[in-house]
Amino acid sequence: MPRKDLRSRLAAALRPGNAGVVYALLLIVAVLTLLTAQLGRPPYLSATNVINILDQSSLIAILAVFTTVVLISGNFDLSVASVAAFSAATVLSLVAPLGLPVAMAIALGAGLVCGAVNGLIVQLVGINAFIVTLGTMTAVRGLVLILTDGRTITASDPDAQSSLIALQAGYWTVPHILAILGAAAAAAGVFVLLRRSRPAGIALLAAGAVAIVLSPVLGFELRLSKPTYYLIVIAGITWAVLRYTVIGRRLYAVGANAEAARLSGINVNRYRIGAFVLNGLGSGFVGILFAAKLLAINPTGLQGTELTVLAAAILGGTSLFGGLGSVLKSVVGALILFTLDNGFNVLNLGANYQGVIVGTVVVVAAAIYTVAGRQRQVKRVRESSKPQVQVRQEALR
Amino acid sequence: MPRKDLRSRLAAALRPGNAGVVYALLLIVAVLTLLTAQLGRPPYLSATNVINILDQSSLIAILAVFTTVVLISGNFDLSVASVAAFSAATVLSLVAPLGLPVAMAIALGAGLVCGAVNGLIVQLVGINAFIVTLGTMTAVRGLVLILTDGRTITASDPDAQSSLIALQAGYWTVPHILAILGAAAAAAGVFVLLRRSRPAGIALLAAGAVAIVLSPVLGFELRLSKPTYYLIVIAGITWAVLRYTVIGRRLYAVGANAEAARLSGINVNRYRIGAFVLNGLGSGFVGILFAAKLLAINPTGLQGTELTVLAAAILGGTSLFGGLGSVLKSVVGALILFTLDNGFNVLNLGANYQGVIVGTVVVVAAAIYTVAGRQRQVKRVRESSKPQVQVRQEALR
């Protein structure tokens, strides 16, 4: 029986309705690989290029992870990009006088406060999250403007610069890691599958398989940028917490039906405010990484990123109505968006045509797995209900 | 009894929970008036300035009207600004060779097609409206880029220019109109109130009163820009259709509970697609007015306006979950946003502080009537809720 279970779970997890966003990504990568080959450009799936894509996506993907948590909790946050910019401006202004640890702590604290303000207003005053976070998005952007006074802030102090650079620049290399990790992931996947957890297990298994397959291609050592590792750790931990802890179960419950959650004794406000605070903190962290990456921020820095982040999460199948979503799929959503940008650069496609293509691909990607998912949901009348015997009268006498 | 009814309806409609956004606007205007007087700036409530604010808000307010219809139907549209820019680019490219009427027809048609594409994909393929319209927003923006080839498009032909200018420039003046209209509105308000329609009647009545009061201030003739008249007509008609017709009733039902509406024999798809089409058409129209106003559009023109439009609608109390909203209140929402911008301009407030103030005001305005609305739900005592006698026994005999 467990064996049969395993197979059916595998099948379920691999169904387009479930893993659709992954298929969409694979399709895009396949098309780009073919096109580059066709046009006689350097191979698309080269180690460098894959490392680049991961590096380029990582900060937005981290934002998407935390935004997914907010969406699962049944809320909405437009303020992430402003908060990240604010944190970046904070850390850049303070790193020289106060040193990196203190500057980072203050920047993270600023993010946390922004998140808490969002959460408290939304949950305790009860105003719509869209309008609240639109307001804080504007207000925090205003703070960035005040802090920067309309200029680009840089970390010009060399010590400060190098401490910031150390945060994110460069790559960590682990020999044979890809094969090792792949094997580990696959093993974990099998284990998880046995523990009856479909999508999770299959994600691990698939990741493992891909890693093993790519291992010869990418070389026998794993060389990824630091932000990529941050992403892996953050997405991994968040996923595990949501997937395996009671916090996750309650968060989903709060988003799916707040009243049911309340009646089960769950403190709905705590979870929803907590999600906002986490998102604020996460935005603060990403802001620091942006500061470290760019060593400069101007008042309009990261403007508009909030829509990219939401797009990643929603491409990953997260519901805007709460209770549904997976941080890993949101990461894949972000990868889709950055793979496209990367593809345009590699193919040297004219700037004028990129917009039309991105827009179309986003809709088509969503269509692929919406339609596939629908197929699955065909409800069926019970095939063979075992006789539910006994007349009520008899039961009662 | 009708008299008592009238009074209680008036009271109900004037309650902050109902007319909150109007109070928020009045408060902002009052503060700005006091501040300008205090600081010795030109009077805030001068005829010119009021006319200007109305003129400046009108195009966004028209967009907010149609977006409200989409929101009421239970959907979401991020593509309006791109569509308007596309329509503007279309009309500017075609007005010289084809003449204004044909160019306008094509631009409107383009808007209609965009709306229809949104509607068909969202309703028939069943993809989330957020991601679909994010996709079309990007794709249509891409079309604008292609159409303009990355540059600003102008209507340089003098004939074409003057025909465009005639569309929107200038003012229409009606003598004594303010007092006349005010009286008419007030009368209509009383009539509507008698017909048991609180918010509508009170809105009319309030508008009438304001008009009569302002009549001496604004002079004895009504001088408003053409776009302001367009707004008045569009908002008026849309409001009346939503409020007084079967179409409106069904649209609200579709948005509030699509399944209940469907099982009641309403063609849900038709209403929801219709709302998108209307929004596309409306965006096309606004695009033409923008073209006429600016006489040029560049590829990034109107970018970001979608959030302003949504903010106006949601400030006006429209629900993101469908079934709730009022186009008149959305117009007031737009007025709030533009009153702030205009106020900053009149006060010559430093750019650095505007963001913080706008953000705070938006949240506070929403808070005012969210909290007031809550109060109302607590206090609402139905006159008729006397001891509930059970009349059922006799009812059927």
Next chain:
Amino acid sequence: AGDGNKQYTIGVSNLGLSFPFPAAIGKGIKEEADKLGIKIVELDAQGKADKQSNDVQDLIAQQPDGVLILPVDSGVAQGLADRLKASNIPTVAVASQVGDPKQRQLKDVYPGLVALVTQDEYAAGGKAGEIAASVVPGGGKMAIVEGQAGFAEVVQRYQEFPKSAAAKGATYEVVARQPGDWVQDKAQSACQNMLSSNPDTQLFYAQSDDMAAGCAKAVAAAGSKAKVVGIGGSKLGIDAVKSGAIAGTVCYKPEDLGKLALTTLHQHLTGQKKQDAAFVTYDTPAITKDNLADCTPQW
């Protein structure tokens, strides 16, 4: 300079005070205004052409003695200039042309303006080409990091580049041109990606210093020997020239530009120097490690 005792009020319609370059122009204007005893009403269009149109309406309502306009969009600005003229408000355009650049030469200033005070974007592109010819002599493979599609500068800052490079004996083959949307981050990604598909690129021309700084990081990280040329002379750009990350840039001086614009208008108002559709500009020198002293960054 003002001999009359009249206190002038001048309206400034700035394209966006959140963008460092126009913000620095605004700063220059204000500093000069303080000196001249002029009152400034400064409105922020936040990068939106439609908001600029509203701002101009609000300015006209305040009846200033003159207006400085930093156009968001050259085409839209034409209508605004007409409106200002109709209200008899002397107007100076700053930093960007008024009127469709496709149909109007830069130096053919829109009639009705007192003056257009700006750097010559075309000439600056030419200067960048000269720097390129000096750091990658003879020519080679070049990739371009463009500004956001839709900005006039994208065309203007490239047009003279190949010509002046060729004049110095360098012909470049453009192997890629991709948008960096004026921002560091996106430019860094674009250069990373262009390098991975064109590893033998020898020269990157980034159409702003922010993008050049981002691009330089990508070049360094990839271990490429390609040179990066920027444009703008911002603090970021000059620092990068100093550190050798980028080979050179073109020095824009927004604060000086602001001052120049205000004095031009003031002199017109006082009658000291009446002008009609004059083209006023300032020098934007090419900057490399050799002449860093010629450029004190103003933004």
Next chain:
Amino acid sequence: MVTPLLSLTGIGKEFPNGTVALSDARLTVQPGSVHGLVGANGAGKSTMIKVIAGAHAPTSGVMRWKGEQVVWRTPGAANRAGVATIMQHVPLAPTLTVLENVFLGTPGPWRLPRARRAEFARLLERVGYAIDPDAEVAGLAIGERQMVAILQALATGAELVVMDEPTASLAEGERQVVFDVVRRLSAQGTAFLYVSHFLDEVLSLTDRVTVLRDGTVVEEGATGDYDEDRLVQVIVGRDLLEAERRRAGPVPEDAPVLLSVRGLRSPSGVRDVAFEARAGEVIGLAGLLGSGRSEILHAVYGADPRATGEVLVEGRPVRRNPRAAVAAGMALVPEDRGSQGLVGTFPIWKNISLPDVASLSSGRSLPREPAEHERAERAIADLGIVCPGPDALPTELSGGNAQKVVFGKWLYGGARVFMLDEPTAGVDVGAKADILELVRRFAAGGGSGGGSGSGSGGNVVLVVSSEFEEILAVATRVLVVREGRIVAERAAHETSEEELLMLANGFGEGGANHAA
């Protein structure tokens, strides 16, 4: 005398809108006893339960738990004290699995410890019910959700389990499961507070019973002192119509065929359904939970877009969508009133006029609100809807009264084919009799006045009900449904509940298709 487990004295509850749902109400539950709480729709039962569960704060009164005065401000507090509540409107998290919902409130670090699976298996065994622990709740039928809610309450191991109409949407088999559980656990010392409109359940399960009327307790006593008639008398304040027990005879052979259904199939599991209905007929669809009765109604109505087949009303084919169905004179009262029947933001009057708003409008386009109000007031009177007035929102109504509003949507519009899916779920005994009487009158073509009187000698009603007794009381003919097909047909006066149950379970001559 033992200290009562729970006692409420002088409890009052006034809602923000001014409705006084409880005034000076009292209740005493002894340890290990099963206490019945009965009353008409809107009497205040659910409100009292919410007060006990910590979901509503009472406006006045004192609550004691094991003799100690308590104030439970949150449901969590009540849970921790040992009270588990199954609410009337099954609140579950639809995107979570059955297992996760059952252990939703349970503390502990892990989302789904292995031990919970074993615990769940034991719970199922103890209860005698089977359900896939990994099924997503969103995909469950309403009855299954009810069972999940029951399991959730039992899983907490509470000392007092409060059940608000737990069987209202259950089929026979599951009802029995519930009764067994109540009996078994109460024997082991768990106390129950049991709310139901099925008086036979109350009479056989409970030890004591409290009767609420209009928010106050009108009687309290040992169940043994009551019989069904007396209980009904106390609840509704009058004798019930004998009508409920009357069986209808067949309609005349020559009555015109009003509804023909041919070759109806759907991917949701409807298979080759075909039948005809003559004017005046009330056709009962009998079957087990999940047998596909709702799906058949939806397919006939055209609400399931994937369904194929022919449906004719008065000989004219009806296109397969609800709009065409309504235009052809069909009406559907769906099973799930909250999500399928009512528009939560509309007041009662707008809900009632919704399907027929065009005909209440000038030129079919401008609704005449006074006419709509009039209709709502009439429905309120005809159906005895307890509410502050036609302006009340459905969310302010008790469960049974909300159901009556859904019913009221179709009463006056001129429909000729009525399809009712569990029309009396959660409706009190008095109202149930009224509704059944209405069904009969409607089938007879008397209509309820209004526009319905096309006068051609009668209409057709299809009734799905999990109470076979009710089907037999109202139907002229019964179709037995199993696995999406009609497996047998009986004239109502020639069959019995026992026979229907056999047929529904796949036994008996009609049931040729056994699937083990």
